[in-house]
Amino acid sequence: MAQRQTPSTQTPTLLDSLGEEIVRIVAPVSICMFLVVILVSVLNSGDSSFSVSSIATIAYTETTSDSSWDKFVGALLNSLAFVVVVTVATFLLVLLFYFRCTGFLKIYMGFSAFVILGFLGGEVLIFLIQHFSTPIDCFTFLLLLCNFAVVGVMAVFMSKMPILVTQSYLVVIGILVAYWFTMLPEWTTWAMLVAMALYDLAAVLLPIGPLRLLVELAISRNEEIPALVYEARPVNVENLDPRVAVARRRLWRDRRATENSNLRGDANVNVDNALGLGANAELNHGSDSNRNDPSLAGEGAVLDSNLSSSTSYGTYSDRNLVRAEEGRVQETDSEVTTPLIGHGVNVRMHSRPEDADASDENLMLEGIGLGSSGAIKLGLGDFIFYSVLVGRAAMYDFMTVYACYLAIIAGLGITLMLLALYQKALPALPVSVALGVLFYFLTRLLLEVFVVQCSMNLLMF
Amino acid sequence: MEPPQPQVQVQVQRDNNPNPNPNPNPSPIRSTGGIWPTIDGPLGLSEEESVSYARRFYKFGFALLPLLWAVNCFYFWPVLRQSRSFPRIRPYVVGSAVGFAVFSTLICTWALTFSLGGERLFGPVWDQLVMYNLADRLGLTAWS
Numbered sequence: 210m211a212q213r214q215t216p217s218t219q220t221p222t223l224l225d226s227l228g229e230e231i232v233r234i235v236a237p238v239s240i241c242m243f244l245v246v247i248l249v250s251v252l253n254s255g256d257s258s259f260s261v262s263s264i265a266t267i268a269y270t271e272t273t274s275d276s277s278w279d280k281f282v283g284a285l286l287n288s289l290a291f292v293v294v295v296t297v298a299t300f301l302l303v304l305l306f307y308f309r310c311t312g313f314l315k316i317y318m319g320f321s322a323f324v325i326l327g328f329l330g331g332e333v334l335i336f337l338i339q340h341f342s343t344p345i346d347c348f349t350f351l352l353l354l355c356n357f358a359v360v361g362v363m364a365v366f367m368s369k370m371p372i373l374v375t376q377s378y379l380v381v382i383g384i385l386v387a388y389w390f391t392m393l394p395e396w397t398t399w400a401m402l403v404a405m406a407l408y409d410l411a412a413v414l415l416p417i418g419p420l421r422l423l424v425e426l427a428i429s430r431n432e433e434i435p436a437l438v439y440e441a442r443p444v445n446v447e448n449l450d451p452r453v454a455v456a457r458r459r460l461w462r463d464r465r466a467t468e469n470s471n472l473r474g475d476a477n478v479n480v481d482n483a484l485g486l487g488a489n490a491e492l493n494h495g496s497d498s499n500r501n502d503p504s505l506a507g508e509g510a511v512l513d514s515n516l517s518s519s520t521s522y523g524t525y526s527d528r529n530l531v532r533a534e535e536g537r538v539q540e541t542d543s544e545v546t547t548p549l550i551g552h553g554v555n556v557r558m559h560s561r562p563e564d565a566d567a568s569d570e571n572l573m574l575e576g577i578g579l580g581s582s583g584a585i586k587l588g589l590g591d592f593i594f595y596s597v598l599v600g601r602a603a604m605y606d607f608m609t610v611y612a613c614y615l616a617i618i619a620g621l622g623i624t625l626m627l628l629a630l631y632q633k634a635l636p637a638l639p640v641s642v643a644l645g646v647l648f649y650f651l652t653r654l655l656l657e658v659f660v661v662q663c664s665m666n667l668l669m670f
Numbered sequence: 671m672e673p674p675q676p677q678v679q680v681q682v683q684r685d686n687n688p689n690p691n692p693n694p695n696p697s698p699i700r701s702t703g704g705i706w707p708t709i710d711g712p713l714g715l716s717e718e719e720s721v722s723y724a725r726r727f728y729k730f731g732f733a734l735l736p737l738l739w740a741v742n743c744f745y746f747w748p749v750l751r752q753s754r755s756f757p758r759i760r761p762y763v764v765g766s767a768v769g770f771a772v773f774s775t776l777i778c779t780w781a782l783t784f785s786l787g788g789e790r791l792f793g794p795v796w797d798q799l800v801m802y803n804l805a806d807r808l809g810l811t812a813w814s
Contacts, residue, residue, distance in 0.1 A: 338805070347801050369715060
């Protein structure tokens with residue numbers, strides 16, 4: 210007999226929605242890492258004497274002839290300089306945000322995204338063209354590159370675009386910046402990764418940390434932080450029968466209308482988050498604000514490159530997600546009150562009695578805290594540094610790539626669990642980078658010897 | 671006797687859900703009562719916004735941005751698929767599709783002519799136009 214009940218008509222189980230959420234954030238991270246590894250292995254098959262001068266090598270330029278101790282000290286100095294520059298840049302960002310110069314910030318970020326996609330992307334493409342000797346002419350090349358860059362800037366900042374396009378462009382920006390970072394000298398790269406992980410930890414968790422200040426400022430003002438943040442698609446909206454989805458949204462709207470008067474920012478966040486309009490909690494919110502693009506032009510003013518790297522720029526996807534909802538309602542204040550939802554920065558998921566009804570099914574998932582109906586957001590800086598780690602591992606051997614990849618994904622999983630536990634903005638770098646670096650060195654020191662010996666003696670592998 | 675019946679049942683089942691559609695609750699939100707005009711579905715734009723976005727993408731595409739036309743077609747794919755709904759959006763999307771097709775044909779023919787013709791067709795100019803030589807000459811390959 211015909212089966213009446215199709216799986217799609219059943220309510221999604223916890224496993225479905227939770228697993229789907231995790232997959233939707235792990236997939237783009239994996240794609241980014243994979244493409245960086247491919248780029249690195251294709252383009253760096255020669256020597257790695259290609260070394261870029263940037264802020265990260267401002268203190269010391271590593272040469273192969275120096276002793277290990279010199280290299281070590283040099284790397285430490287470099288990474289210290291880098292972290293200092295990034296801190297200054299983030300504080301500057303906080304200051305600008307405090308004085309409400311968001312217009313300037315957005316324009317600046319749009320400009321830097323254009324530079325990344327246009328110039329950095331162009332350079333990588335030229336490398337590829339030279340490597341494969343593709344007989345493409347300059348007019349076509351310029352036309353395609355211009356198209357790519359302009360549409361990219363529009364997708365990331367200015368206009369509402371298909372979610373897939375926006376997400377793809379964010380991943381591409383992550384790939385390009387990560388590839389650029391892998392050109393740094395080796396010791397400096399590792400020292401910088403560790404330093405950035407520590408900085409991330411401090412900046413997000415300490416009360417004086419610039420990222421925490423930024424987040425709290427955004428919450429108190431109920432404004433959106435201009436940021437380059439990757440946001441996964443919310444899960445429940447598609448799984449549900451749209452009638453139910455629409456009904457829930459209406460419920461949320463009504464509820465919000467009544468609660469508007471006496472709610473603080475985070476309460477709004479709570480209610481709105483309950484309907485998955487954006488993030489539940491933001492991983493490493495704005496830690497990417499300091500992802501430095503040290504001297505994209507090589508020389509550029511320190512300020513220029515710093516702010517440009519502040520890749521936490523206008524996450525239009527959030528606001529547009531919300532706006533899409535609002536577009537269906539004739540509420541005009543929705544845009545004012547909703548923006549922060551896009552961030553769900555500080556998710557206080559203590560379900561209050563009045564919220565409990567608004568989100569019955571969500572309540573169950575909210576207890577878990579992992580993007581009940583909201584989406585998980587991951588800062589672009591996390592993409593970049595994960596990919597730098599794996600790219601650098603790829604420069605050694607593929608064995609380290611596998612080990613580091615698994616370590617990073619495990620770290621990401623742990624971070625997501627912590628997110629579910631603490632339900633506030635968490636730094637996504639420290640756990641993953643710690644595990645990744647640990648695994649890299651362990652693999653290099655211990656596993657490699659084992660594997661090589663085994664395969665040489667035709668025992669295994 | 672037995673076989674036809676399950677099929678009928680299945681048919682009925684299928685007809686109930688051709689496309690998850692909030693039509694039964696006519697909301698004041700949708701003007702033509704169709705489904706969402708964008709490919710993102712409920713996460714995308716409403717119909718009024720879609721008209722302005724489609725128009726804007728169509729017009730900006732004339733600034734030598736065929737990719738924008740392609741994005742326009744991709745974004746409003748449901749509009750292209752169903753020829754009856756969204757009468758206001760459709761002209762822009764169809765125009766974008768036509769423009770993209772024409773533009774990409776032109777670019778492809780030029781690029782293929784260039785790459786396949788090579789020096790035999792163009793003479794010494796080919797060496798000056800091809801990208802990798804140009805990059806070498808302009809020093810673009812060294813990281814700036």
